[in-house]
Amino acid sequence: MPISTVTPVEAEQLNPYKIVQSQLEQAGKRLGVSQDVLNILKKPKRVLYVSFPVKMDDGSIQVFEGYRSQHSDAVGPTKGGIRFHPDVTMDEVKALSMWMSFKCGVVNVPYGGGKGGVVCDPRKYSKGEIQRISRGFMEAIADIVGPEKDIPAPDVYTNSQIMGWMMDTYSRMKGQVSPGVITGKPLSIGGSKGRNEATARGCAFAIEQAMKTLGKPMEGATVAVQGFGNAGRIIAGLLMEQGCKIVAIGDSTGSIYCKEGLNLKQVEQLKDDDSATILDDSNGTPLENPEDLLELDVDILVPAALENVITSQNADRIQANIVAEAANGPTTPKADEILFEKGVLLLPDILANAGGVVVSYFEWVQNLMNYYWSEEEVNKKLREIIVHSYQEVYALADEHQTDLRTAAYMISIQRITEAMEARGWI
Numbered sequence: 136m137p138i139s140t141v142t143p144v145e146a147e148q149l150n151p152y153k154i155v156q157s158q159l160e161q162a163g164k165r166l167g168v169s170q171d172v173l174n175i176l177k178k179p180k181r182v183l184y185v186s187f188p189v190k191m192d193d194g195s196i197q198v199f200e201g202y203r204s205q206h207s208d209a210v211g212p213t214k215g216g217i218r219f220h221p222d223v224t225m226d227e228v229k230a231l232s233m234w235m236s237f238k239c240g241v242v243n244v245p246y247g248g249g250k251g252g253v254v255c256d257p258r259k260y261s262k263g264e265i266q267r268i269s270r271g272f273m274e275a276i277a278d279i280v281g282p283e284k285d286i287p288a289p290d291v292y293t294n295s296q297i298m299g300w301m302m303d304t305y306s307r308m309k310g311q312v313s314p315g316v317i318t319g320k321p322l323s324i325g326g327s328k329g330r331n332e333a334t335a336r337g338c339a340f341a342i343e344q345a346m347k348t349l350g351k352p353m354e355g356a357t358v359a360v361q362g363f364g365n366a367g368r369i370i371a372g373l374l375m376e377q378g379c380k381i382v383a384i385g386d387s388t389g390s391i392y393c394k395e396g397l398n399l400k401q402v403e404q405l406k407d408d409d410s411a412t413i414l415d416d417s418n419g420t421p422l423e424n425p426e427d428l429l430e431l432d433v434d435i436l437v438p439a440a441l442e443n444v445i446t447s448q449n450a451d452r453i454q455a456n457i458v459a460e461a462a463n464g465p466t467t468p469k470a471d472e473i474l475f476e477k478g479v480l481l482l483p484d485i486l487a488n489a490g491g492v493v494v495s496y497f498e499w500v501q502n503l504m505n506y507y508w509s510e511e512e513v514n515k516k517l518r519e520i521i522v523h524s525y526q527e528v529y530a531l532a533d534e535h536q537t538d539l540r541t542a543a544y545m546i547s548i549q550r551i552t553e554a555m556e557a558r559g560w561i
């Protein structure tokens with residue numbers, strides 16, 4: 136026998152597209168849906184590749200590449216964010232669009248899944264250049280998006296200002312004001328109150344429920360958060376308001392730790408200061424290996440950055456009682472198995488970070504009605520949906536003695552299958 140040169144890391148599947156397909160297959164089999172249903176859901180309906188030129192500040196022309204994937208429109212128009220990141224690939228965007236379909240299914244909002252990405256590092260560009268990249272990408276995908284077709288939103292390294300520019304580009308191209316083409320917009324052009332905080336708020340609601348399940352109080356619970364952007368930063372603040380102690384925070388520059396609890400305001404100030412990083416925090420000690428944040432002895436671990444951070448290589452060293460996936464795809468299937476066996480309560484991304492798309496749905500509804508709700512109303516409706524969804528998922532997981540991810544997929548696949556049946560596709 137030849138000696139295998141495949142290391143354990145290589146042997147583990149880290150391609151998000153393959154991962155979501157295996158998650159689907161596993162849950163679908165347990166649910167008992169036909170292979171035909173799984174075959175339909177295993178691939179996106181449409182993926183658009185685009186390249187577009189952008190004039191840079193120095194007068195040069197740079198050509199950017201991007202994708203928009205539309206997974207399933209059985210339930211309704213496709214919906215999901217746009218990511219600007221140097222590591223964006225077509226497979227990643229396809230996977231993210233599939234996770235969006237299953238996410239919308241778990242929380243029962245009438246959308247299918249979509250996702251887009253531009254291969255770029257916006258941290259390297261001026262505001263003007265980012266505006267031109269945003270407008271260029273929207274122009275390139277305008278034919279396949281629209282309020283009744285596919286509705287983008289913010290994701291990694293995009294924000295409400297970028298959504299505003301994209302909405303403006305689309306509206307100019309169509310010759311009519313079209314706020315419903317995109318969500319996560321600034322409030323002044325049809326954004327919803329509460330959308331900026333919604334992903335984090337939904338995650339905090341799910342964590343609260345999980346803590347109740349474990350019979351643990353929020354007061355004094357220790358938390359480590361990886362990722363300090365829209366999702367992670369706001370989750371840290373919301374959990375602190377509930378009495379939790381934020382002991383570790385990480386971002387792309389590294390991780391800091393303070394056993395007694397970090398001073399969140401101070402870390403936020405450093406994050407907002409272009410001449411500093413969170414590693415300059417005077418209370419926190421930088422971790423030599425930033426990923427060690429994931430293995431700290433805390434009650435709640437919140438991965439809120441990117442995919443594949445909890446793998447077969449570190450899952451058995453995770454000490455948290457609850458892992459709340461604010462990020463999409465942070466845990467591999469092998470790690471899922473290990474965590475489940477260890478008794479870790481893992482709140483899967485398609486439930487834990489669904490608050491964003493729930494309030495995006497509210498934003499779209501408000502845009503179509505041209506009538507706007509108070510923040511209290513938005514947050515109350517969001518809470519009802521997340522609490523109800525958690526309870527449904529937990530009850531099904533308990534009934535089937537399975538993990539919450541599998542149960543969440545089962546609920547979602549069931550709903551999408553019913554829509555496909557009603558349309559006569561199967």
Ligand SMILES: NC(=O)C1=CN([C@@H]2O[C@H](COP(=O)(O)OP(=O)(O)OC[C@H]3O[C@@H](n4cnc5c(N)ncnc54)[C@H](O)[C@@H]3O)[C@@H](O)[C@H]2O)C=CC1
Pocket residue numbers: 289290291292293334361362363364365366367385386387388439440441442461462463488489491492
């Ligand atoms: N913004 C939204 O509404 C939603 C976001 N998500 C997911 O949440 C995750 C984070 O997204 P956002 O907070 O919106 O992005 P963001 O761009 O606002 O923040 C990303 C954060 O991750 C950090 N980061 C990047 N690379 C890192 C690394 N290697 N290690 C540690 N930290 C790193 C960045 O420094 C930044 O603090 C993504 O997986 C995204 O898909 C999910 C649902 C909705």
Ligand SMILES: O=C(O)CCC(=O)C(=O)O
Pocket residue numbers: 214215216217235238286287288289290318319463488489491492493495496
């Ligand atoms: O708000 C939305 O429509 C989608 C947000 C998103 O991209 C996600 O949930 O991963």
